[in-house]
Each structure stands twice: as structure tokens, then as C-alpha cells.
Amino acid sequence: MSEVVEKAVKKGISLGASEVEAHYSLARSIEVKIESNEISDVSWKINRSLHIAVIVGKKLGFSRTTDVSSSGIEEAVENAYKLACSSNENVFWKRLPEPRPFPNVKGTFDDSISSLGAEEAVKLTLEMLKEAKADSRISVPGGLLNSTVGETCVANSLGIMGCDRGTEIAMELMALAKEGGEVGSFAIAWDVSRKMDLNPTEIGREAATKAVESLGSKKVESFNGPIILDYDVAAEFFSSFLEALNGDMVWRGKSPLKDKIGQKIAVDSLSIIDDGTIEGGISSSLFDYEGVPRMRTILIEKGFLKNFINNSYTAGILGTETTGNASGFLSVAPSNILVSPGGWSDEELFKDIKRGLLVKRFSGEIRPENGLISGSVKQAFLIENGEVKHPVKECMVSGNLYEFLNRVTRVGSVLKRRGSVITPRIVIENVSVIG
Structure with missing residues (x-):
């Protein structure tokens, strides 16, 4: 070799x-x-x-x-x-x-x-x-x-x-x-x-x-309220968000966060790390595509944007250091994404939710360039008075990725690995659900 x-x-x-x-x-x-x-x-x-x-x-x-x-x-x-x-x-x-x-x-x-x-x-x-x-x-x-x-x-x-x-x-x-x-x-x-x-x-x-x-699903009436993102959907949500922190997207001016380093862009309870050295991590390795050592990079710390992910090429353009995230000669990609756990147990995540949805599968579009979220909830359950009541028929959700980051009210204490993303469940308030 x-x-x-x-x-x-x-x-x-x-x-x-x-x-x-x-x-x-x-x-x-x-x-x-x-x-x-x-x-x-x-x-x-x-x-x-x-x-x-x-x-x-x-x-x-x-x-x-x-x-x-x-x-x-x-x-x-x-x-x-x-x-x-x-x-x-x-x-x-x-x-x-x-x-x-x-x-x-x-x-x-x-x-x-x-x-x-x-x-x-x-x-x-x-x-x-x-x-x-x-x-x-x-x-x-x-x-x-x-x-x-x-x-x-x-x-x-x-x-x-x-x-x-x-x-x-x-x-x-x-x-x-x-x-x-x-x-x-x-x-x-x-x-x-x-x-x-x-x-x-x-x-x-x-x-x-x-x-x-999913059997016995019922149509849900449209409402604005909280949704709980189950692990797979939370992983998809954060993966889409990480695209806006990609140095290639940043230097080309396509990321809305390009000038936001050091600024608060999310709630205090959100911290996100890119770590290519996690033991057994799906994207862990000794080095990235161009031979730069994998490393641990704090991206979001208590809601504040700390770093973008870069290879040596994008780092040179942005005047910073590579984070060991080369996925090709000029391309950049995350390694393992770790979303820090919060203090809410599974039971507490549901507590006091008068009317909301637990979302287990989402099929749609999340655009990091403008934050637009639009798509179908394929597998979701109605929550009433803190209890899961029944599955709901396919419905639509819409909103904005960057607004959602500031509407996260609860972060679960239990982490699960979903591919290269390690994430808790999260609760997002004031989401438009269209039945």
C-alpha cells in the first residue's frame, strides 16, 4: 500500500x-x-x-x-x-x-x-x-x-x-x-x-x-407547538446544520453563519463537537483525506459559534488552521458529530407538553444556505398532556433551521449513536404542524 x-x-x-x-x-x-x-x-x-x-x-x-x-x-x-x-x-x-x-x-x-x-x-x-x-x-x-x-x-x-x-x-x-x-x-x-x-x-x-x-394512525389538526425529535431525526437535523459550518460553504459565502464566529447562534443548552478520534467512531481515523491528524474541534459551545470545519485549502482561504476534516483534495466533511447531552430524562422531555408531536421519521428538505425546513413527517405520535396518545397520519412541518436552534427548550440526557452522529433527543417549541 x-x-x-x-x-x-x-x-x-x-x-x-x-x-x-x-x-x-x-x-x-x-x-x-x-x-x-x-x-x-x-x-x-x-x-x-x-x-x-x-x-x-x-x-x-x-x-x-x-x-x-x-x-x-x-x-x-x-x-x-x-x-x-x-x-x-x-x-x-x-x-x-x-x-x-x-x-x-x-x-x-x-x-x-x-x-x-x-x-x-x-x-x-x-x-x-x-x-x-x-x-x-x-x-x-x-x-x-x-x-x-x-x-x-x-x-x-x-x-x-x-x-x-x-x-x-x-x-x-x-x-x-x-x-x-x-x-x-x-x-x-x-x-x-x-x-x-x-x-x-x-x-x-x-x-x-x-x-x-404506525397502525391506527389518525389525522392531526394543524397547530403550532412543540415537537420532540427522536434520535434519527435529531441526527438528520444536526447533520444539516453542520453543512453551514463547512469551510467550503463558508468561504464561498453560501453559509448564513460566515461572519458569526464568537456570536451566539443557539440556546445555552446546545454544545456540538466534531471529533475524529472517538473510540470506535464511525468516522474515526488516524488522519483525514490529506494526511492531517484527526482532532477534536468545538463548534458550538453553550450556544456560541466557536469554529468552522476545514481542510488545509479552506483554512488557508479563511486565514485559520485546518481541523483535519478533508474528505477530498479540496472538499470538507464532518467526522463524528457529538451533541452534548442535557439534563432532561426521557420522561421529563414529555412532561407538561399539552399538545405536540414525537417525530421518528422526517422526509423533506433542510436547506443550510437559508435554513428553510419543509417536509413530511412519516412516523409521528401525538402528545397530549405529557403522554403519547396515538400515531398520526402523514403531516407537514415547516420552519427555519436557525430559528429552531434558538427554540430548543429541552435536551435529553440519553445519547445514542446514529451513524457518525451521537445525539440526544431534543424538544423544539413553536413549530408549524400542518395536518
């Missing part, structure tokens, strides 16, 4: 490049698919990709190849060099990052996932399917298991050289409940981990339970 990126960097310099970066990834995966209540497909794949960036002065050239033979590497580097020479100057370009020590990140590789075979993967998928189908009211339109073992190496001409490996397993099941002539709404249960610790029975049971819970 390391020799591939080293060869690429040496070749680029020999051609006369000012700077060179090479990023090589190799992944093998097993995927088991469910369609129409049965296993429909089992596949085994290997994906490899070498990405080259060549800089000549301030001119940038890129190429990609899956051929990592000596001739394949040379051809890819030559192509990137030619493109750089024929490109216009990028006036924002500063330089590639220099090497720094990598952190000690634990829990990102599990031999049990690495050694997982197709037979065992099918067995786990069938366990998930069987548990959901134990209820005769349930049908399963789709689902999957995907396990991945990957290795990444990155090098550049300024001395960065690093290799990392990781494992991941994900399981998902979609369930639909039918009783009499009534059909409930689609329900999805899923989980993902870096370790072989997923429970297929629990995932199947959760999907079935959610589907059955």
Missing part, C-alpha cells in the same frame, strides 16, 4: 511538479440484500482507487486510476501533471499540509469483521429477517447487511506518509405492517459499527415494532 503512494509522489516530483499528493484506498466488502421478504442477492466486491493531485506553481491537476501497477501509476501521475500545466492558476492555493504526529485512535478495526464470510453474513441477515417476520402482520420490502474492510494510505511531497485500516458493518431493515384493511407507514431500523457487535435480532424486532406502532 505505502509503496503505491510513494511511487506516485516521486514520479510527480521527477516530472517537475512543485508539490504532489497521492491517496490510495483499498476496500473489500460483502453485501447481502433482502427484497420482498427474502434474500435476493449476495455479492463480494473489491474496490481500489488511487487519486493523484499535482501542483505546478498555483496550477492544479488531478487524476484517478484503479491500475496500481508501475505503468498505471506513472500514467496517472503524467496525466495529472499535464492537466496542471494546462490549467489556469488557482489564486487561493497556498500549499499542501506538512506532517504532524497522528493521534492514538482505538476501536476502528475488528478481526471478526475482517474474517466474516458470506455464509455467516447470510446467517446474520436471516436472523434479522426472521425476527421481523415473527409478527404475521409484517412484510419486509427490503433490507441489507454490508461489511467492509478497508485500508488507506496517503503521502505528499512535503513529508506526509501514513497508512490506516478500518472495519465497518451495517445492517438495515424496512418493515411494513398490515392489519385488516389498514396499511401502516414504512418503518426502518438500522445500525452501524466498527466492531462485530450489532444485534440482528434487535434490529429486526425494532423494525417490526415501529411498523406496528
Whole structure:
């Protein structure tokens, strides 16, 4: 692995490049698919990709190849060099990052996932399917298991050289409940981990339970009031918000928060951290795409905007330091998002809510460039006088992301990991619900 990126960097310099970066990834995966209540497909794949960036002065050239033979590497580097020479100057370009020590990140590789075979993967998928189908009211339109073992190496001409490996397993099941002539709404249960610790029975049971819970839904009258974002919806909400803190969006002037560093943009009870070093984190690694060490960055502290997330390119434009969030040569993405817990127990979150909604699934649009939120609540439950009464038929919610950040009145004390987001439930006041 390391020799591939080293060869690429040496070749680029020999051609006369000012700077060179090479990023090589190799992944093998097993995927088991469910369609129409049965296993429909089992596949085994290997994906490899070498990405080259060549800089000549301030001119940038890129190429990609899956051929990592000596001739394949040379051809890819030559192509990137030619493109750089024929490109216009990028006036924002500063330089590639220099090497720094990598952190000690634990829990990102599990031999049990690495050694997982197709037979065992099918067995786990069938366990998930069987548990959901134990209820005769349930049908399963789709689902999957995907396990991945990957290795990444990155090098550049300024001395960065690093290799990392990781494992991941994900399981998902979609369930639909039918009783009499009534059909409930689609329900999805899923989980993902870096370790072989997923429970297929629990995932199947959760999907079935959610589907059955949607039976007996009633139309809700339109109102303005509080909604409780369940974990999946809260994760989606905060992921959309993080787009506005992306350095690429900031320097291009597309983020409404571009001039808000140091200002209060949310309630005191909200603190958010980007941390690529969390043990077992879905997006944890030794380094980001360009070989910068992963780190912990406070983004929101008690409602105050502290930092944006950056790679070395966007950091250079904004006059700040990279936060180790490169997801591509010029692109930026969060690592693990940690929303700090509050002091409200699950019971207290519901207490004193005269009329509101518990929202478990949202299908719609959250626009970070202007904050517009508009979409359908697919799986929600009416709350009256602090109690969950019944499921409601599909309804609409609307509002503004940035206004909602200042209308959060309760933050739950229980955290759950939903992919790369670790979040509590939250309560948002004065939301428009259209029945």
C-alpha cells in the first residue's frame, strides 16, 4: 500500500511538479440484500482507487486510476501533471499540509469483521429477517447487511506518509405492517459499527415494532407547538446544520453563519463537537483525506459559534488552521458529530407538553444556505398532556433551521449513536404542524 503512494509522489516530483499528493484506498466488502421478504442477492466486491493531485506553481491537476501497477501509476501521475500545466492558476492555493504526529485512535478495526464470510453474513441477515417476520402482520420490502474492510494510505511531497485500516458493518431493515384493511407507514431500523457487535435480532424486532406502532394512525389538526425529535431525526437535523459550518460553504459565502464566529447562534443548552478520534467512531481515523491528524474541534459551545470545519485549502482561504476534516483534495466533511447531552430524562422531555408531536421519521428538505425546513413527517405520535396518545397520519412541518436552534427548550440526557452522529433527543417549541 505505502509503496503505491510513494511511487506516485516521486514520479510527480521527477516530472517537475512543485508539490504532489497521492491517496490510495483499498476496500473489500460483502453485501447481502433482502427484497420482498427474502434474500435476493449476495455479492463480494473489491474496490481500489488511487487519486493523484499535482501542483505546478498555483496550477492544479488531478487524476484517478484503479491500475496500481508501475505503468498505471506513472500514467496517472503524467496525466495529472499535464492537466496542471494546462490549467489556469488557482489564486487561493497556498500549499499542501506538512506532517504532524497522528493521534492514538482505538476501536476502528475488528478481526471478526475482517474474517466474516458470506455464509455467516447470510446467517446474520436471516436472523434479522426472521425476527421481523415473527409478527404475521409484517412484510419486509427490503433490507441489507454490508461489511467492509478497508485500508488507506496517503503521502505528499512535503513529508506526509501514513497508512490506516478500518472495519465497518451495517445492517438495515424496512418493515411494513398490515392489519385488516389498514396499511401502516414504512418503518426502518438500522445500525452501524466498527466492531462485530450489532444485534440482528434487535434490529429486526425494532423494525417490526415501529411498523406496528404506525397502525391506527389518525389525522392531526394543524397547530403550532412543540415537537420532540427522536434520535434519527435529531441526527438528520444536526447533520444539516453542520453543512453551514463547512469551510467550503463558508468561504464561498453560501453559509448564513460566515461572519458569526464568537456570536451566539443557539440556546445555552446546545454544545456540538466534531471529533475524529472517538473510540470506535464511525468516522474515526488516524488522519483525514490529506494526511492531517484527526482532532477534536468545538463548534458550538453553550450556544456560541466557536469554529468552522476545514481542510488545509479552506483554512488557508479563511486565514485559520485546518481541523483535519478533508474528505477530498479540496472538499470538507464532518467526522463524528457529538451533541452534548442535557439534563432532561426521557420522561421529563414529555412532561407538561399539552399538545405536540414525537417525530421518528422526517422526509423533506433542510436547506443550510437559508435554513428553510419543509417536509413530511412519516412516523409521528401525538402528545397530549405529557403522554403519547396515538400515531398520526402523514403531516407537514415547516420552519427555519436557525430559528429552531434558538427554540430548543429541552435536551435529553440519553445519547445514542446514529451513524457518525451521537445525539440526544431534543424538544423544539413553536413549530408549524400542518395536518
